[in-house]
Amino acid sequence: MLQGGKEGGPTALREAPSAEATRVLMPSPIGRLGIEFRDQAVTRLVVQPSALEAKQFQSLHDVELTDFLTEAIGRLSEYFAGVRADPAIAVDLTANDLDDFSRRVLTEVCRIPYGKTWTYKKLAEACGRREAPSQVRRILAANPIPVLVPCHRVVPERGGAGAWIGGTRKKEKLIRIERRASAPAKAS
Numbered sequence: 001m002l003q004g005g006k007e008g009g010p011t012a013l014r015e016a017p018s019a020e021a022t023r024v025l026m027p028s029p030i031g032r033l034g035i036e037f038r039d040q041a042v043t044r045l046v047v048q049p050s051a052l053e054a055k056q057f058q059s060l061h062d063v064e065l066t067d068f069l070t071e072a073i074g075r076l077s078e079y080f081a082g083v084r085a086d087p088a089i090a091v092d093l094t095a096n097d098l099d100d101f102s103r104r105v106l107t108e109v110c111r112i113p114y115g116k117t118w119t120y121k122k123l124a125e126a127c128g129r130r131e132a133p134s135q136v137r138r139i140l141a142a143n144p145i146p147v148l149v150p151c152h153r154v155v156p157e158r159g160g161a162g163a164w165i166g167g168t169r170k171k172e173k174l175i176r177i178e179r180r181a182s183a184p185a186k187a188s
Helices: 067-080 100-109 120-126 133-141 168-182
Strands: 022-026 033-038 041-047
Touching: 022 067, 033 067, 100 120, 100 133, 120 133
Parallel strands: none
Antiparallel strands: 022 033, 033 041
16 A cells, blocks of 8 residues: 655555445546545546446545545645645555556656656666666556556656546646646745
């Protein structure tokens, strides 16, 4: 399980027992998010779920909100507003069928600082596989927990934002939110 660290800090990996999932639909500036919670951790996040996928999730109004759910939704809202660099919400990658290298890539992507971007090549090198930028790109395209495992911070070496699970425009929007929020304030 990846555990949210200090504001803007890296995450850590730990195991947790499995429990019944709670699935919630949440509005956001990049469209509706389908979020699956299990054991006070996010196990899946779907950006703009299709009509069929959305049926797996309940509206926020129909879910019994626990303190944890209220806190998690609030932290995500603050992140999208640009006032929280790290939502510090635990994510559990063990609930997904991932090989060791995929877990390594998704763990490493969490180390990319808020408001910054890395290239696929730089991420592959950080994972010890400099020859694998294409494999890294494929792994990120299947990221089960986008936004919280910030694959949107990885861009092509040739420039531009590149493709993303939720679409290029949404990726660009997330990058802009983070850059704007992390930019030093201008003196008046």
